[in-house]
Amino acid sequence: MSSALLNSTDIKAQALRLGFVACGLAKAEPVAESFAERYLHWLERGFCAEMDYMRRNVEMRLQPDLLVPGVRTIVCLAMNFMPERQQPAISLYAQGKDYHDVMKQRMQELMQTCGLEGRCFVDTAPVLERYWAWKSGIGTITPSGLIAVPGYGPTVFLGELFLTSEADSYDAPLPGAMPTKSGWQSLCPALTAEGLDARKCVSYQTIEHRGELPESIRLHQTFYGCDRCLRATPQFVEARPTEEPAFQPSEALLEMTPNDWRNLTEAQYRTLFKGSAVKRAKYEGLMRNINRWLKQT
Secondary structure (H helix, E strand, O other), X not given: OOOOOEOHHHHXXXXXXXXXXXXXXXXXXXXXXXXXXXXXXXXXXXXXXXXXXXXXXXXXXXXXXXXXOOOOEEEEEEEEXXXXXXXXXXXXXXXXXXXXXXXXXXHHHHHHHHOOOEEEEOOOOOOOHHHHHHHOOOOEEOOOOOEEEOOOEOOEEEEEXXXXXXXXXXXXXXXXXXXXXXXXXXXXXXXXXXXXXXHHOHHHHHHOOOOOOOOOOOOOOOOEOOOXXXXXXXXXXXXXXXXXXXXXXXXXXXXXXXXXXXXOOHHHHHHHOOOOHHHHHHHHHHHHHHHHHHHHO
16 A cells, blocks of 8 residues: 555546546445445345345445455546437447446546556446445435436446545535435336335346346337436436547447337347447347337337
């Protein structure tokens, strides 16, 4: 661990230069007991469905120094993904290139530029990223569990730097950042007073679930992911088009029609979604979704 304090002002300035829209710093401490209890209760209720990785390494999720020994500071970063032009059948976040690759490259550049020591994570490690985004003051947690960044709303990707040095200053959570969920159940059947039930979530079913879709799942505008809770968030009015070219859809994707989707071949799929997060569903899974979507729209 370096004895020199991290320059929080410089880190934030460089983050903005690299295309991040928000950056905050939090002390690397155990997750607050109230938040940890909610997470454990969420697991006990089976709300994570078949996402078994959510049940693994729980201790690491709650104690950051078990994930990165010697961690002292957690830098939270947000990048706007709202595309200017949109393919309505695909969730907004997946219209462009895979955010894991785009974000990680920028985060590694930030670490190199600022001489930071530690590790970077983008949605692939046992990290409670929305908790740390709240803790570092970059956004508020909405009743649907999303992070809303002031001036950009909920259309953001999150990433974290786990650093082994103390910082010269840390950020505080924004006011009103831990809401109740009452009244939101009518917006989406997956939302409950105790959190989101992935078993009823269209995003989970169309992306993570393998096998046939349950008959109870109704696809609305999209067949990959779902933006229903995103668009219902009051802060969605703050969403603005991203300046990041990598998150804009290709012309080929924009031009796809329902008939094109119906006749999509595996070769076309590989070309259309090269370097895209949509490939997580695989060709068979995507065609399963498309067939259900065509029947319901």
